[in-house]
Structures are given as C-alpha cells and as structure tokens.
Amino acid sequence: MHGVTLALAVAGLLLIVLGWETGIEPVEGVVLLVVAAVLRPRPGRLPHGGPVLHRADAPRLFALIDEVAAVTGTVGVDAVVVTGDVNAAVTIYGRRRRRVLVLGLGLWEILGPRERIALLGHELGHFANGDLRHGPVLHGALRSLWLWVHALAPSRAHTVWDSLFNVVTYLPRCAAYGLLLLLDRLTLRAAQRAEYQADLDAARAGSTAGAVGLMDRLLVAPSVQDQLRREAVAARMTGGKAGRAAQEAAERELWERIAAHASTIPGHEHDRLLRIAARRGHSVDSTHPPTHLRRQCLALGAPRPALVDHDEERAAAVAAELDRHRATVARQVIRDHTG
Template sequence: MTPWTRARRDMAALLALGLALLVHGVTVALVVAGLLLIVLGWDTGIEPVWGAVLLAVAVVLRPRFGRLPDDGPVLLRADAPELFALIDEVAAVTGTTGVHAVAVCGDVNAAVTAYGPRRRRVLILGLGLWEVLGPRERVALLGHELGHFAHGDLRHGLVLHSALRSLLLWVDALAPSPAHTIWDTLFNLVAYLPRCAAYALLLLLDRLTLRAAQRAEYQADLSAARAGSTEGAVALTDRLLVARSVDAELRRESVAAQMTGGRAGRAAREAAEQGLWERIAAHVASVPGHEYERQLRVAARRGHSVDDTHPPTHLRRRCLTLRAPQPGLVACDDRRAAAVAAELGPARAVVAREVIRHHAG
C-alpha cells in the first residue's frame, strides 16, 4: 500500500468518524435544547411543551446499542462449553477474544455483532451454512467472523455502527405517510428536508466506509486461513458460491412439507424436520465440481459492483490461493466435532422446525 493510498484511507476513516459524531451530536443537541426549554421557559408556559417535544424526539431518534437476537435459540457458555472452547481457541489465533453468546438461526450465513451498552459479543450462526461445512471449513468460518473483531472492522465499531443504525432509524421515522388528513400533509412537508438530509448523510457515511468494509472481508479471509488452513478457507468460499442453492433447497423442503393439510400435514412437517440438515448437507455434497467452476466463471464475467460491501467470491478465493498456504492452527478432530454437534443438537431441532414451518414465504 502506497503512502497516498494509506492517507486516503485514513482520511476517509476520519471523515466517517466525524460524520458519525455529528449524527450523535444531533441527538445530544435535542436533549440539551429540550432540557433548557423546560428549565428556563416556565415563565412563558409554551417553551416547556416544546422542550418536552424535543426530548420525545430525542428518545425516538436515540442511537440503539442493539440487543441479543431473540428470534431463535441462544446458547451461552454453560450451554455449549465445547463450542465456546473452540471459539475461544480460534479467537486467540486470530488475535481477539471470544463471544458471550451464540445465536442460532436457519440462515445460509454467519455474522458477528455486539449488543448492549457493554458491547457484549455475539456470533450469529446460520445452520444453513454451518451444516454444509466440514470441520476445517467450520473452523475457517469462525476465523473469518472473529477476524472482523481482530482487525478492527470500521463498521463494527460502536460510534460508526450506532450512527449507521441511527440514520436508518431517522430515514424510516421521517418517511412520508399517506396524506389522509391535513396533518399528514403538514408532516410530510416539514419532514421532507430533514429526511433528505438524513438520507444524504447515510449515503455519504456508507460511501466513506465502503472500502474499509471490503478490505475487512479480505483480512477476515486471512484469519480464516490462519485458523482453519488455506484449504479450509478456500473450501468455505466455494460453499458460498452455492448459497442460493441451499436457500432454495430449504424453501423447497418447507413448501413440500406444507402441501398436505390436517393430521397428515402435521405428520409430514414432523417428518421433514427430522434429518433436515443431513439432507441439506447431502444436497450440497451432490453439487459437481464443474458447477463450482461455472459459478466462478459467471462471477468473474459479472464483475464487481463498487457498491458491494463484500468483494466478489472469486476475488476472495484468488487472494487466498496467491498467498503461502497456511496449515491451520486450530484442530477440530472427530471427537471435538461430535461434541460440538451434540451441543448444537437441541438448537438444530428448534431451527429445523422454524425453517419447515415458516421458510416457505
């Protein structure tokens, strides 16, 4: 990286941080103005009312710290000690610490985030992806996700992440409503300029952090290779090429199970829940090698949109293969894999039920 490129990157990060602080400053200004109007305006009678309105607006538009996902099973350390031990080992290899919770869902994806004022870490583990991976690929997946913490991913930081969430909330709160009454029309007129300003800030903040988000993905892939081996990280990127196929298969399973009504339909759904993840893994295992090659060629021809936060998979794969092969520093033998699978067993059953009954839409 040249000094000029590094300077541009640092300038973009500083501008993004400044914009994020400006966003939070608006909320602080609303609180201060509201309190001053309430404390100093009692002689007029109307100013405290406006002060209360400003405080109410500040409460609505305040930055959110996020919360622990509650739309699926959540595992704590006591629930899955072997899984958390594996996560801790991967975290140590990637240069960070582990997570406080693992939220399990049916997505063909995985992610990390933080929640609450204390910024407790949570790993969101999508079984649609986890169940089609081998042991080394699962270690690589953990390495990739924890790598976002290790490398200081700009968008995962408290200030920027909460600013982006706040701007999304502002845009949503100021969205025009159907003009059924004169008050609806008045609100739409008054909110028009603030909504445009919030949307412009959101676009600008997104643009300033876009390159950092793309770079973070490459760095996270290197963490995946360090933890689970280059071979495991490359195989993980290959599985991402057929992610849409996995999601389509999950939907097919759900639709097929709901085609029959009554008692027979209930029995069909229960039967579909049994062995769902094994069938999904078998489906991915049946994908021939030439299909992966075709997907890579299609991705290369399609090119890369500058608006994507994730670099295209074929470029991520090439970045991994051009570097010296990594043997992988975290082992996951059959005993360990079986122990982790046993700990995930109850969550697998719950998520399978949710997928079969609610994934058809």
C-alpha cells in the first residue's frame, strides 16, 4: 500500500514535469498527487470523546501508570483521555508518536483495585510487546485501505452519473476491500497473540486474580452498556426545572449507579455468561481472542502475585483526580445516549 502511494506521487510528478506538450497530462499529474496526499501515511490524532489529562492534571494517576509500565517493560503515556465507554485502549498520536491511554469510566468504575491495575497492565502491554497493528507501517497501510474503501463506496443513485460511478468503481472497490480483508487476516494471528501477551502483563502487574476478574467484568460489559443507556434516558424523561435537577443529580450519581448495577450481578450469572462465551466464542472484538480462552490462559500455572501496590490511600488519591471530570463525562454520556 505504501508502494502504491509512492508510485502515485512519482507518476504525478513525472506527468507534471514532462507532460506540458499536451496540457492534459499535468492536470492528470495534479490529480495523482492529490490522491497520493490523501493516502500518505500520517500521524494519528489525539482521540476525542472526553477530557484530556496530562501529568500536571493527575500526577498520582500518571505515577501509577508509570509504575505499571515499568513492570511490563515499557514507559508510561503522555496523555490520558477520559471517556464514558465501557472499554479502554492505547494508541499513538502526533509526529513524535506520543502515547495516549483512553480510559473509559464505564469500565474503570466497575473494577476493583487489582482489576484496575490489571487493566492498565494489559493496555500498556501492547506497547511492551510490540503489537504490529500499532506500528507505523501496518497502521498506515490499514488506514490507506480504509480510505480506498470509503472513497469508492457506492452512493445513492439519484442521477445517471451516480449509477455510472457505482458501476465503474465496483471492481476497484471489491479489490480494495479484498486487500483490506487479506491484510486483516494476515495480521490477525499476531494481533491475537499480542492480546495473550498483554493479558500476561496484566497478571504480572495486578495479579492473576485481578486479571481473571477483569475478564469476568468484560463478560458483563454489554449489561453495563445497557444500564448506561437506561440511566441516560431516565435522566432526560422529565422536562422543566425538575428535569434539569434530575439530570444534574444523574450526572453526579451516574457512575455510582453503574458500579452498583455491576456489583448486583450474581456469581451464577458470571458462570452462565462464561459458558455462553465458550459456546459462542465471545470476544471483545474481532482482533481479540475468545474471552474464555484468555481466561483459561491466565489460569494456567501458578498464580502470579501483584507487583504493583494499589492500597486504599493510593486508590483514593487517583479517584480524587478523576472525580473532577466524572460529571463532565457523565453529562456527555447522557447527551450522546439521548441526543
């Protein structure tokens, strides 16, 4: 894919430099240069979706992240984006390839102290293990293919020209989509292997019990997401001053309600979900191995102790740093789920 982009740029320059006799070839060259510019590898952007924290904003949280990173064999992050998702992720942004952790309160708030350390260990483990899909070469190639597929996507046939475009771009669209699937399949095994390795880093940082507990929480993530939606709708059901007061109360109490909902899920429900996961192959997404296999892999061998201490005092300090942003993220969750 990067070779195609380079070839388009070179061809465009040659058409501009050598094609002035006809007058048409320079125009074609400009078009090729524009296409190459769109497809060129470019640095990622800082993820949106919530408040962005830097070290000065949350020193205790970043100190915890640094300690977990040292245990996994890497370094910490440059920023933390706090969102309302029932998920967490790491990515790279900027030309200097700065690291960012996307921390979803929907997941963070339902975890215990050891499970939170395991979550940080898992996400930072992707940096420690050299996950191929986070690298600039593969990431850029996948992005270029997605751009091809998006640019060649069929449009609604309002005119004859729309229908003609859909017909002309059918074969290139199929080729781009096929290449995207091929590259995805070729890197899928490496991506899943990276997930298993990141799980081992989670156990190393937060103990085997913490990592297994994290897997159990991931199983109930759909239920937590549904509860978030119900809480958001309930906060907007009434109008007037009473409605505004109810929404403000919901913003203050949203995460406590979510944590309370997760704590009421009985143990036999976790067992049922685990059996269903084993039968249906539940996974977080297509790049993650089945959750029950990840859990079994963690349970193999002797239990690992936690290498990162996360006592009540430290947990309270980290919670205090996040507390000032919890209402902001809750307000955004309520707006997004009811907008």
